[in-house]
Amino acid sequence: MTTQTVARFEVCLTRMLDAEGQAIGALPDFAGDVEQLRKMYRLMVTTRAFDKKAVALQRTGQLGTYAACLGQEAIGTAIGFALKPEDIFVPAYREYAAQFARGVPMKNILLYWGGDERGMNYEAEPARHDFPLSVPIATHIPHAIGVAYAIKLKREPRVVLASCGDGATSKGDFYEAISSAKVWNLPIVFVVSNNQWAISMPRARQTGAQTIAQKAFAGGMPGEQVDGNDILATRFVLERAIERARAGEGPSLVEAITYRLHDHTTADDARRYRSEEEVKAAWERCPLKRFKAWLENSSYWSATDEEALQAEATAQAEQTAQEFLASPPDAPEAIFEHLYANLPKALAWQREEVRARGPVGEHG
Amino acid sequence: MANLAIIEAINLALKSEMARDPNVVVLGEDIGRNGGVFRATVGLLDEFGGERVIDTPLAETLVAAMAIGLSTQGIRPVAEIQFSGFFYPCVDQIVNHATRMRNRTRGRLSCPLVIRAPNGGGIHAPEHHSESLETTFAQMPGLRVVCPSSPARAYGLLLAAIRDPDPVIFLEPTRCYRLFKQPVDDNGEALPLDECFIEREGTDITLVSWGAMMHDTRLAADQLAEEGINAEVIDVATLKPLDMDTILASVAKTGRCVIIQEAPRAGGWASEIAANLAEHGLMSLFAPVMRVSGYDTIMPLARSERVYIPDTERVLKEVRKVFEVAPKS
Numbered sequence: 001m002t003t004q005t006v007a008r009f010e011v012c013l014t015r016m017l018d019a020e021g022q023a024i025g026a027l028p029d030f031a032g033d034v035e036q037l038r039k040m041y042r043l044m045v046t047t048r049a050f051d052k053k054a055v056a057l058q059r060t061g062q063l064g065t066y067a068a069c070l071g072q073e074a075i076g077t078a079i080g081f082a083l084k085p086e087d088i089f090v091p092a093y094r095e096y097a098a099q100f101a102r103g104v105p106m107k108n109i110l111l112y113w114g115g116d117e118r119g120m121n122y123e124a125e126p127a128r129h130d131f132p133l134s135v136p137i138a139t140h141i142p143h144a145i146g147v148a149y150a151i152k153l154k155r156e157p158r159v160v161l162a163s164c165g166d167g168a169t170s171k172g173d174f175y176e177a178i179s180s181a182k183v184w185n186l187p188i189v190f191v192v193s194n195n196q197w198a199i200s201m202p203r204a205r206q207t208g209a210q211t212i213a214q215k216a217f218a219g220g221m222p223g224e225q226v227d228g229n230d231i232l233a234t235r236f237v238l239e240r241a242i243e244r245a246r247a248g249e250g251p252s253l254v255e256a257i258t259y260r261l262h263d264h265t266t267a268d269d270a271r272r273y274r275s276e277e278e279v280k281a282a283w284e285r286c287p288l289k290r291f292k293a294w295l296e297n298s299s300y301w302s303a304t305d306e307e308a309l310q311a312e313a314t315a316q317a318e319q320t321a322q323e324f325l326a327s328p329p330d331a332p333e334a335i336f337e338h339l340y341a342n343l344p345k346a347l348a349w350q351r352e353e354v355r356a357r358g359p360v361g362e363h364g
Numbered sequence: 365m366a367n368l369a370i371i372e373a374i375n376l377a378l379k380s381e382m383a384r385d386p387n388v389v390v391l392g393e394d395i396g397r398n399g400g401v402f403r404a405t406v407g408l409l410d411e412f413g414g415e416r417v418i419d420t421p422l423a424e425t426l427v428a429a430m431a432i433g434l435s436t437q438g439i440r441p442v443a444e445i446q447f448s449g450f451f452y453p454c455v456d457q458i459v460n461h462a463t464r465m466r467n468r469t470r471g472r473l474s475c476p477l478v479i480r481a482p483n484g485g486g487i488h489a490p491e492h493h494s495e496s497l498e499t500t501f502a503q504m505p506g507l508r509v510v511c512p513s514s515p516a517r518a519y520g521l522l523l524a525a526i527r528d529p530d531p532v533i534f535l536e537p538t539r540c541y542r543l544f545k546q547p548v549d550d551n552g553e554a555l556p557l558d559e560c561f562i563e564r565e566g567t568d569i570t571l572v573s574w575g576a577m578m579h580d581t582r583l584a585a586d587q588l589a590e591e592g593i594n595a596e597v598i599d600v601a602t603l604k605p606l607d608m609d610t611i612l613a614s615v616a617k618t619g620r621c622v623i624i625q626e627a628p629r630a631g632g633w634a635s636e637i638a639a640n641l642a643e644h645g646l647m648s649l650f651a652p653v654m655r656v657s658g659y660d661t662i663m664p665l666a667r668s669e670r671v672y673i674p675d676t677e678r679v680l681k682e683v684r685k686v687f688e689v690a691p692k693s
Contacts, residue, residue: 117470120469121472132472146432146436147436147437149434150436173456339466340530341529346608
């Protein structure tokens with residue numbers, strides 16, 4: 001009998017800032033671009049203010065169920081800054097910062113969770129060619145295969161970034177995408193925001209695997225971990241994977257380790273299944289706090305800057321909320337307008353009935 | 365004009381449209397070198413190359429999801445699912461994404477895709493190869509469901525399905541793939557979707573069917589003609605959206621109707637047609653609308669599939685009931 005090693009894999013974790021915001025070793029080039037850094041921090045803060053406002057709207061009965069991104073702002077921001085405009089983002093539903101960076105107005109996110117499809121009609125580039133956020137877990141991930149295949153067919157130097165959570169990696173859709181991406185050497189970056197909880201199920205009870213990153217190896221692609229609460233490390237690792245894909249080197253998977261500081265959604269109560277100590281400890285690793293400490297240590301940010309930004313972010317969230325609340329629902333017959341490119345004759349009477357009846361329910 | 369069987373007409377339509385439109389691609393399991401398990405895609409790989417004739421890994425969810433992704437980028441994918449029973453992993457993708465992409469983005473993205481599959485039994489295939497799926501899909505808003513029943517219609521309807529701006533489920537009559545040949549003109553002309561075809565005009569009874577059951581419906585009409593009964597035969601062809609106008613106009617003329625489907629009875633598309641007749645055509649009916657259908661059972665394995673699948677005898681039995689209630693005057 002002979003037994004020999006035929007393959008070896010290792011999983012690396014990248015960090016650049018420690019929990020106190022001190023730089024660990026060398027930093028990437030973009031860490032010298034102060035304007036960019038300030039923009040990144042600004043996006044994280046405005047996203048958090050938006051998130052807080054959205055939760056408040058739900059709590060006061062002015063918004064439907066909302067999935068908060070509290071604690072995960074660094075990943076969304078990193079995606080937003082790492083992607084080029086021509087790239088295509090295929091999101092799950094907690095990457096609002098990335099969507100904002102790509103031109104989705106904050107109001108659209110409120111429209112969506114407020115029950116209005118128009119929230120997914122992103123009109124500005126580059127979000128216009130991105131996918132809408134997707135609620136059924138993992139089902140959007142294999143869409144990236146088709147999108148990336150189309151890009152390759154058309155010989156376009158574009159990259160697809162598909163994001164999901166740790167729970168999504170338990171689903172077959174995730175595996176079918178991971179397993180096939182390298183077959184065609186597609187330009188895709190899969191980003192798993194491992195926020196430790198899929199509603200009430202902790203990461204350790206989703207899979208017995210030591211890491212989610214290693215699932216990439218089963219598909220023949222590089223897989224790595226990054227501290228997802230470290231904006232510098234996350235942007236660096238994502239950019240590296242994105243540019244590798246653009247250079248024709250195929251897909252990658254990045255497991256960004258973070259923590260869901262909020263309930264799963266506003267309809268959830270996380271106190272039922274996790275301890276307050278755990279959440280308190282996670283707040284110490286807050287991505288905003290860490291990045292701000294580093295910016296301040298580097299003299300890129302001041303208390304005055306912070307005060308001004310906080311006021312501005314709160315005002316922006318407030319104004320967004322007012323715009324959302326002031327927007328009337330779509331016309332009743334709009335439920336037929338985009339069902340097909342052209343409404344089939346067989347459905348004409350239904351649209352007519354709705355039109356004739358006029359406003360009902362929230363339209364009234 | 366070539367004399368073709370249904371499977372050959374499908375192959376011709378694919379070839380013809382791929383030559384006409386460089387954005388058309390085909391994908392699925394074993395569709396490249398192998399030409400598909402029923403040979404619907406034979407020759408395409410050599411003619412159009414591996415980039416446009418995409419052999420996929422063995423993953424049906426992926427096939428549907430990939431078609432969705434492709435279709436949002438201006439590509440016109442025609443995906444194949446090998447056998448009807450393997451279609452179910454695609455249902456999530458179709459109902460949660462393909463059917464609603466246009467609506468949920470308010471027209472920003474859409475999914476002009478076709479997913480083809482053989483439908484129904486009768487070829488002594490293994491388990492999970494013989495199910496009739498049309499009702500599953502016909503209930504989904506935003507979808508088109510097409511069930512061709514002849515070579516010429518398979519050709520023309522498949523061209524129409526590929527050119528349609530919305531997702532189309534194209535369910536092919538498995539046991540009729542090679543049953544008969546018909547002249548098919550490769551003229552690139554699509555047949556209209558959303559319209560029933562009056563295949564044979566008659567005055568005494570309307571027989572409504574689609575897909576493989578059209579064969580037994582035609583045989584029943586032949587038998588009835590010998591008995592002096594003129595049956596009007598309607599091939600529904602596009603089940604969703606349903607062209608009730610044609611069926612209602614026919615029933616207004618004949619006053620009698622039997623609907624024939626292979627799928628299980630309860631909640632089948634025959635029921636939808638019958639309900640529409642009850643709502644809008646009751647006053648022109650001389651007798652109750654009767655349904656011929658599969659039973660509400662699991663599709664049996666090969667030895668018993670003929671017990672399940674309706675045949676000419678069962679069609680005639682229901683027709684006779686109608687004429688017992690309302691004899692031809």
